[in-house]
Amino acid sequence: MEKYKIKILKGLLPFFCFLIYFFAKSVSVNAASIDNYNENQVNLDVKSALAIDVNSGQILYAKNANKKLPVASMSKLITVYLTLDAIKNKEISWNQRVQPTKQIVAVSNDPEYSGIPLQMNHSYTIKQLYEATLIDSANGPAMLLGEVISGSQQAFVKKMRQQLSTWNITGGGTQLVTPSGLPNYTLGEESFKDKDKDAENILSASDMAIIISHLLKEFPQVLDTTSKAHSSFIDQDQTISMESSNWMLKGLSEYDSNYPVDGLKTGTTDAAGACFSATMQKEGQRIATVILGAQHVDGTDPSRFTQTKKLMDYIFDHYQIKEITAKNKVPKITRVKIDDGEKKSALVYMKKPIKLWLPKEQKISNLKVKFSKSALQAPITKNEKVGEFYISNLPALNSSHGVGVEATVHENIEEINPLMKLISYISQAAKKYYQSIFNYGEKREKNSKSKVKTKKDEKPYPDPVNLAKAGTWSKKSEDKAYPDLTKVKNLWIRVSLKENRTYIMSGNKPIYTMLSTGGTYHKNKSDTPTGTYYIQEERGDDFYNNELNEGAKYYVSWKDHGVYLFHSVPTKSDGSINKKEAAKLGRSSGSHGCIRLSVPDSKWLAETVPVGTKVVIKDK
Structure with missing residues (x-):
């Protein structure tokens, strides 16, 4: 799930919304009316x-x-x-x-x-x-x-x-x-x-x-x-x-x-x-x-x-009649922010399967699903109802959101003690005050590009001769077969944010180069965190954030269990590619913190990269 950063007011600290998974290929209906x-x-x-x-x-x-x-x-x-x-x-x-x-x-x-x-x-x-x-x-x-x-x-x-x-x-x-x-x-x-x-x-x-x-x-x-x-x-x-x-x-x-x-x-x-x-x-x-x-x-x-x-x-x-279960991935697992909890976020699951009436020509994958809350309040007890997944293109009686499916968490989440809560509130207030003074986030990517320009010889690895042209989002980045990751010795992934490249590595040697797009730069700092991370278990075929009108195809998590992802170039509400954003692939920054790849590259990576694979993200 992608971490989205939103600038709510000039000079205030951007905050990160946790993605709500649901499918976006059908027309929504207002069930209350x-x-x-x-x-x-x-x-x-x-x-x-x-x-x-x-x-x-x-x-x-x-x-x-x-x-x-x-x-x-x-x-x-x-x-x-x-x-x-x-x-x-x-x-x-x-x-x-x-x-x-x-x-x-x-x-x-x-x-x-x-x-x-x-x-x-x-x-x-x-x-x-x-x-x-x-x-x-x-x-x-x-x-x-x-x-x-x-x-x-x-x-x-x-x-x-x-x-x-x-x-x-x-x-x-x-x-x-x-x-x-x-x-x-x-x-x-x-x-x-x-x-x-x-x-x-x-x-x-x-x-x-x-x-x-x-x-x-x-x-x-x-x-x-x-x-x-x-x-x-x-x-x-x-x-x-x-x-x-x-x-x-x-x-x-x-x-x-x-x-x-x-x-x-x-x-x-x-x-x-x-x-x-x-x-x-x-x-x-x-x-x-x-x-x-x-x-x-x-x-x-x-x-x-x-x-x-x-x-x-x-x-x-x-x-x-179709049974909707976790197995057929509707609704998909969603990671939701936890307020005042010892954990900052938690995965939210269907509490139990549900049977629905689908038109015979409709696929389960075309259901449009969202979680009812943007955040949960600690403490939370394992398996208690914490909200609902709403299927908005299946109208429901006495509901403005569509058919509801009960949601739960699979762990106990304790509330932080009052002293820690006070410290957290003071820290957040201080950050907002500091950022308002320095107008953090006022200048977007256009103004920051001049500060992050690099010479071609600063690339960590030279581009292969068969690398696709920048902006190519519908094809593989390299005109050759993808490597079999189960056979790669010393497998790891290297990401260069400023060069907009992602490398599949075998030891010190890049064996496959992919065009990519990292986080937008603010004050010469990318929205994508740098450092060493590892591929996590969260992955899937697509997602969509209704509030921000943006989604993606094929994803796999590398940080915070669904917050930071490798995923495709962004999609619109109807599932089509946002070509304006896709044109940035391999050319410039532009994501909200995740690493964007071409559609074929993201599909291959999401389906084949093993959990635990090391991911190193650097500016250069």
């Missing part, structure tokens, strides 16, 4: 739709996903979540028996609405109400769950609103008025007076996907109930048959083994139209889809399920 994504790839006859991977939050398809629309009974999933949360916290229990109010009994027996008819002075278990809410989409049981959890319908709706706020589901148009998804007036005397009597619960497809993700991740046992096509509701001596409104379940009319759906919830009102949220597993990955406002004729029209199948077909045809 994803409203439409791949919407032109499939023609869905719906008002809004969304498809996600539940585990990663990756968005696979979006059509008007942020548009606020009535969601009808799908909002019962919030009621179900809060019920399971209350069970978990022992606020209620499955066998607890409760009685409905007069208003709840009236709604549950209204033939206009779906559900189980509850009776006055009858008691029902929380388990019965929970199953009726999910399987039969029963409104009375959903209302009674809210009543027992919060004491009243209004209090429970306020709890629902608070939960949405916790999940960052806010914004204009978001509205909750009932636990069931029915209009506001169904609460009777408890209806919200500041809302129209016909007001309904309004959310977006993205909002519903967030709710579903939390429900499935925190309470996966909900699928034990949502996967049931049929069940029974026993009320004293009466047994009422329940059939799921999710017709895609096995045993119902829209079941298809190609779509092994095991949840979740339908919703229908005149305002909402036909809505449906579905979930299933594909190759071990759980996806969820949301359909809002499917065009339908009546209650017998399967349009919401037809549109869901069409969306799933697109996903299965368009994507392939």
Whole structure:
């Protein structure tokens, strides 16, 4: 990884940013604003739709996903979540028996609405109400769950609103008025007076996907109930048959083994139209889809399920599931600065592999990845989460950065003691003050060249006759085969900064000469440190620094484990060569501290030079 020096203000000490590895060959997307994504790839006859991977939050398809629309009974999933949360916290229990109010009994027996008819002075278990809410989409049981959890319908709706706020589901148009998804007036005397009597619960497809993700991740046992096509509701001596409104379940009319759906919830009102949220597993990955406002004729029209199948077909045809691991180098290892630590930097790794949905034509190597932090704060415990790698060209739910992969370090890093911290701060302040006096770094390479000119006879070794012309970055430096480094006796590498040459040495003899570019000179001092170093284990195919709009191909570290590298001439954000900078190769200085080589030379060196090979860097 290249060490980048940035002059932040005239006269201040330049500081070194530690490179963030990631791939830069795809167009980045701002996931937080994803409203439409791949919407032109499939023609869905719906008002809004969304498809996600539940585990990663990756968005696979979006059509008007942020548009606020009535969601009808799908909002019962919030009621179900809060019920399971209350069970978990022992606020209620499955066998607890409760009685409905007069208003709840009236709604549950209204033939206009779906559900189980509850009776006055009858008691029902929380388990019965929970199953009726999910399987039969029963409104009375959903209302009674809210009543027992919060004491009243209004209090429970306020709890629902608070939960949405916790999940960052806010914004204009978001509205909750009932636990069931029915209009506001169904609460009777408890209806919200500041809302129209016909007001309904309004959310977006993205909002519903967030709710579903939390429900499935925190309470996966909900699928034990949502996967049931049929069940029974026993009320004293009466047994009422329940059939799921999710017709895609096995045993119902829209079941298809190609779509092994095991949840979740339908919703229908005149305002909402036909809505449906579905979930299933594909190759071990759980996806969820949301359909809002499917065009339908009546209650017998399967349009919401037809549109869901069409969306799933697109996903299965368009994507392939790939596991991202350290082995396939996405994300690449990143070295990050440590503040107040006994170590100045540390390597950051993926905490665990992740499976992602990639378009079938997309390669893993084309993913664009960056680390979430520029520095970490000591102390740090081995294997704890320290941040995330963001894959910015794979949009994610409720994220402005793309799909996130947890990152960690493989070592404990202690905090320096307070006295050493104070000394460090004083030292840094003194350096800044000193440099501001002498305007350190004000003059760049153009003004320094006159001070570093050398005569040709000062070259440590004469150029070979077959050496390429200065500025040749796309070819080998010498028109001959590269040496087999495994057979070279007394192998070491010699770098001449002022002569812009790098020599592969066998004892005292140069056996291969490469055009190179070292660090820019300031006050007759190069950004590249001089001295004796050794090849380290960090190496790879490419990297890119998004903040500085510069990367490179093929690299191998020789100092500070990824801070100073041999690498190719620099690349742009699209992976193409920065030809203006490449023209400096073998001709002048210009790097931020690393040693630049031609593309073939850097590839050969990164792939063949042994760890531990001595590297001697001198001005001459």
